[in-house]
Amino acid sequence: xxxxxxxxxxxxxxxxxxxxxxxxxxxxxxxxxxxxxxxxxxxxxxxxxxxxxxxxxxxxxxxxxxxxxxxxxxxxxxxxxxxxxxxxxxxxxxxxxxxxxxxxxxxxxxxxxxxxxxxxxxxxxxxxxxxxxxxxxxxxxxxxxxxxxxxxxxxxxxxxxxxx
Numbered sequence: 621x622x623x624x625x626x627x628x629x630x631x632x633x634x635x636x637x638x639x640x641x642x643x644x645x646x647x648x649x650x651x652x653x654x655x656x657x658x659x660x661x662x663x664x665x666x667x668x669x670x671x672x673x674x675x676x677x678x679x680x681x682x683x684x685x686x687x688x689x690x691x692x693x694x695x696x697x698x699x700x701x702x703x704x705x706x707x708x709x710x711x712x713x714x715x716x717x718x719x720x721x722x723x724x725x726x727x728x729x730x731x732x733x734x735x736x737x738x739x740x741x742x743x744x745x746x747x748x749x750x751x752x753x754x755x756x757x758x759x760x761x762x763x764x765x766x767x768x769x770x771x772x773x774x775x776x777x778x779x780x781x782x783x784x
Contacts, residue, residue, distance in 0.1 A: 621722060621776070622647050625691055628720035628769060628778050635689040635714065638697035639675060642668030648691075649673065656689075658682060680710050688716045695724040699748045708764035712781060720778050721766060727775040728753045735774070 621644065632653040636645050639657025641664045649655045649672070657675040659665055665675045676682050692715055701707045708721075715721060726743065727735070728751055736742040744751075752760075752775055761768050761779050771777035 625722050629690045633689045634691045636693040640664045642673035645673050690719045693722045699725045702749045724776045725752045729773045
């Protein structure tokens with residue numbers, strides 16, 4: 621993830637939405653980035669804080685007014701959001717002009733490539749409000765005001781704000 625994002629960010633402020641215990645953010649912090657995590661699980665947030673990762677309990681709405689980031693990470697979160705377009709538009713407001721958004725979600729394409737042992741019953745779960753393919757995620761990105769600069773069939777992707 622770090623290697624995918626690094627070429628697309630001009631500075632070093634990183635926000636992770638759904639940071640859990642801060643494992644991903646620790647990699648960015650070790651690389652010298654200013655990091656911040658958001659999550660709703662206080663147990664995970666406590667662990668992150670104990671390991672020097674600054675965190676806030678809550679979602680995007682919990683961020684200070686006007687605070688923007690060079691990079692925002694949304695890894696295995698978007699599939700849990702009931703209205704992903706509205707969510708991505710609010711995330712876009714927290715991204716600096718030339719910032720990068722990293723999005724990773726489970727992919728139906730991956731099932732067809734052998735993931736989940738080709739078994740949709742292993743892929744589907746009741747915690748997921750949305751399901752994505754490369755095509756549907758690309759369409760969502762465009763509709764939400766982003767351009768995708770890289771994506772694989774597992775739907776690990778880097779997005780930039782579009783001009784429109």
